[in-house]
Every structure is written in structure tokens, then in C-alpha cells.
Amino acid sequence: MTTSTNRRRLSRVLRATALGMVLAVAAIVVPDSAVAPVQVTLVKLHQGSGVDLSPDVIWILAVGSDARPGEDMTHSRGDALQLIGMNTQTGAATAIGIPRDSWVSIPGYGSNRINASLYFGGPELLGKTVGNLIGIQPDYVFVTRFQFFSDMVRYLGGITVNNPVAFSDEYLMKDGFRKGRIHLGPYEALAFSRIRHNLIRGDFDRSANQQRTLRGIQANVRAHADQPGFIEGGVLTVMKHMYTDLSPAELFKIGHAMAQVDPSKITNCVVQGGIGNIGGASVVLPYVDQARSYGNDARRDATIKRC
Numbered sequence: 310m311t312t313s314t315n316r317r318r319l320s321r322v323l324r325a326t327a328l329g330m331v332l333a334v335a336a337i338v339v340p341d342s343a344v345a346p347v348q349v350t351l352v353k354l355h356q357g358s359g360v361d362l363s364p365d366v367i368w369i370l371a372v373g374s375d376a377r378p379g380e381d382m383t384h385s386r387g388d389a390l391q392l393i394g395m396n397t398q399t400g401a402a403t404a405i406g407i408p409r410d411s412w413v414s415i416p417g418y419g420s421n422r423i424n425a426s427l428y429f430g431g432p433e434l435l436g437k438t439v440g441n442l443i444g445i446q447p448d449y450v451f452v453t454r455f456q457f458f459s460d461m462v463r464y465l466g467g468i469t470v471n472n473p474v475a476f477s478d479e480y481l482m483k484d485g486f487r488k489g490r491i492h493l494g495p496y497e498a499l500a501f502s503r504i505r506h507n508l509i510r511g512d513f514d515r516s517a518n519q520q521r522t523l524r525g526i527q528a529n530v531r532a533h534a535d536q537p538g539f540i541e542g543g544v545l546t547v548m549k550h551m552y553t554d555l556s557p558a559e560l561f562k563i564g565h566a567m568a569q570v571d572p573s574k575i576t577n578c579v580v581q582g583g584i585g586n587i588g589g590a591s592v593v594l595p596y597v598d599q600a601r602s603y604g605n606d607a608r609r610d611a612t613i614k615r616c
Contacts, residue, residue, distance in 0.1 A: 317518040346548040350383050352450055353559070354436045365398045366611045367566050370436050370447040371523075372427065373502070374454055382454050383431045387424040389502060389519050392443055394611035396560075400571035401611045404523060405443055405603050406516030406579035412592040422592060427452075442580070442595065444604035446597055449555075449563070457550060458502075459495035461526070464543060465533070467494045468525035470501065472518075491514035498522055512593055513579050520577040528572055540568070578603055578616035 366490030374382035390407040409424040415438050418429050426438040432450035440446035462468055469492050477485025482500040493501055502522045508514035533539045544564065553560070580603065582595035606613045 311518070331346055343495040346550065347382075347552045348454045348460075349547060349552070350450075350452040351553040351555060351560075352409065352432050353555055354433060354447060354450060365396055366393045366609065367397065367443055367563060368447040368449070369393045369395075369563070370432075370450045371521060372432075372438055372450065372452045373458065373519075374452050376454060383452055384428055385433060386422075386428045387452075388455075390424065390439065391515075391516075391519060391523065392439055392445065392447060393523075394445075394607055395566040395570060396574075396611040397566050397569065399574065399610065400569045401576075402527075402570045402572040403575070403607045403611045403613050404520050404577040405600075405607070406520055406577065407439060407442065407600075408512035408516055408580065408582065408593045408595070410512055410591070410593045411442070411580070411582065411595040412527065412585065412587060413438060416441070430561075435453050442597065442600050444601045445608055455499055455503075459499050461547075462493070462498045464546065465504070465526065467496055468490055468522065469493070470518075470521045470525045472501075472521070474509070476504065476507050491523075493525070498525075513581060516579040517577075520579070523595045524572070524575060524577075527567070527570060527575070530567075531570075531572065534568060534595065574612070576607075576613045578613050 332407045371389070371391045371393055372387040374385050375388040376382035376385035377462075386409075388409055390409055392405040392407065393402065394404075395402045395559055407423060409422065411423040412420060413423045414420050415423075415426045416431060416434065418426070421429075423442070424435075427435040432452060436450045469490060471490050474488050475485060475488045477483060478500065481504050482497070486497075486501060502519045503515070504518075504557055505511050505515035508518075530540075530543075555563075580595050580600045582593045585592050585594045603613055603616075
């Protein structure tokens with residue numbers, strides 16, 4: 310094993326230790342920071358004993374809430390849905406995108422768009438609904454407002470993404486985004502993740518762009534992770550605006566898993582489907598067999614071999 314490899318591993322251990330200390334301190338001072346508006350919610354889902362999941366893989370359902378100021382973001386309609394798996398042993402990670410207009414069965418509420426389950430029953434019901442579609446029940450649900458997403462990108466100094474096709478939007482981004490490798494500031498990153506009307510495949514392409522944004526964020530965090538205080542400062546910033554029912558130990562486990570993700574081991578796919586019309590509204594009719602195949606492929610190692 311090379312000296313440089315040992316140094317990198319030691320650096321990761323030290324960062325993880327520092328992160329754990331920050332989380333422990335943050336847990337103590339949460340009452341002091343509770344005056345800040347809640348922009349992020351991270352909750353643990355209670356799984357049934359029969360759920361077949363690998364102990365090495367953490368599954369988080371990441372949700373962008375379209376709640377307006379003053380509205381409860383945990384009981385609004387989710388605008389972005391990404392089921393993310395992280396393998397704590399191998400550093401592999403995957404994201405399965407679910408178009409927000411997917412027409413599915415919502416336990417206890419009949420059939421509706423999948424994002425309506427957040428409105429009906431909060432993170433627990435949304436997690437269960439997504440889990441029923443993919444075949445993987447998430448361990449945690451992470452809900453954030455768009456403002457916090459923009460603030461996070463600002464903290465990172467912007468992100469870089471690889472955009473496969475030029476597109477624009479009359480209202481959100483009139484000048485649009487050129488094809489190729491582009492740098493996005495806070496507003497641009499939000500617009501890049503939300504635009505769908507002028508994309509060739511609408512909701513499906515938007516979900517793929519959300520995954521490109523997540524990769525850009527992860528790459529930026531990894532690039533700055535060795536900078537003194539960068540990870541710790543980011544964690545404290547998040548904690549000031551977060552509601553969570555997790556212990557510091559669980560937060561540390563998630564943070565450590567994120568820090569260990571290897572960019573070369575990231576895979577992502579978007580659940581495809583047909584376009585239907587129900588009650589006069591356009592919806593996505595997801596290919597359930599495809600969704601389940603992604604879940605079956607990624608369940609044990611957080612890797613999808615082919616979309």
C-alpha cells in the first residue's frame with residue numbers, strides 16, 4: 310500500500326472523527342439553534358422485521374419540497390424524488406429517480422401522483438409509497454426547501470455539471486443552459502433541477518438533471534473535504550436549520566457514508582414510463598417492472614449495472 314493511500318485514509322478517519330465531534334456538540338446545542346427556521350427535515354423510518362436490506366447499505370429518500378413560505382414542507386407536494394443508496398463498505402452509491410407525476414397506489418388513499426403521498430401522510434407515507442414502487446423501503450427521508458438547496462450550493466461556491474443538451478425556460482432561465490460542462494451558481498442550480506417543460510422527455514429528463522446536480526454537489530464536497538473546517542462548518546450550518554429524530558451516532562454514520570462515496574462508483578437511473586391522462590391531468594404511468602429491477606439490482610450493494 311502506498312504512502313499517499315495511507316495518508317488519504319488517515320485524512321478520512323480524522324475528518325470522520327471531527328465530524329462525529331461536531332454532530333455530538335450540535336446535538337447538545339440544538340435547542341439554542343431551534344429559533345432558526347426549519348429548512349431541512351431528516352427522519353428515520355421504522356421498518357418491518359421482514360424487510361430484506363443489506364446492513365452495509367444506507368437508503369435515503371431525498372425530497373425537494375415545493376412548500377411555500379409558512380407551509381409545512383413535510384406535508385406538501387414533493388417536487389424532486391431521488392432514492393439514494395450508499396454502500397458503507399465499498400464506497401459505491403446509486404440514485405434512482407422517480408418522476409414526481411408518477412401515478413401509483415398510495416396506501417390508504419387510493420391512486421394519485423406519487424408526490425401527493427407527502428401531502429397526505431408526511432415522510433413516512435412517502436417513503437412507504439416509493440418503497441412499494443422500487444421494492445426498497447428507505448431507512449431515512451430527507452426533505453428540504455428550495456431556499457436551503459440554494460444556500461447549500463452557495464456555501465459550496467457553486468457546482469459543476471455535465472449537461473448533455475442545451476435547454477432553456479421562459480420563466481426560470483430565459484438565457485438557458487448550454488450543452489457541455491457548465492458551472493452553476495445557487496439560482497442556476499435550482500433552475501437546472503426544476504425545469505422540465507422544454508426538455509425532450511419532460512419529467513424524466515428533469516429527474517436525470519437532478520441526479521447530475523447531486524453528483525456536482527458530491528464532487529464539490531469531496532474536493533473541499535480536506536480544507537480545515539469545511540465539513541464541520543457545513544454540518545453546523547445544516548444543524549441550525551434541521552429538524553431530526555436521529556441520534557448523533559446515526560447522523561455520524563450517514564455523514565461518514567457520504568464522505569466515503571467514490572465518484573467512480575456512482576450509478577444512477579430514472580424510472581421510465583408512459584404518459585397518460587387521468588381526470589384531465591397529464592400523469593406518468595411508471596414501468597413498475599423496470600422500477601423493481603432497479604431495486605433488485607441495487608438492494609445489496611448500491612450499484613445498478615445498467616439502466
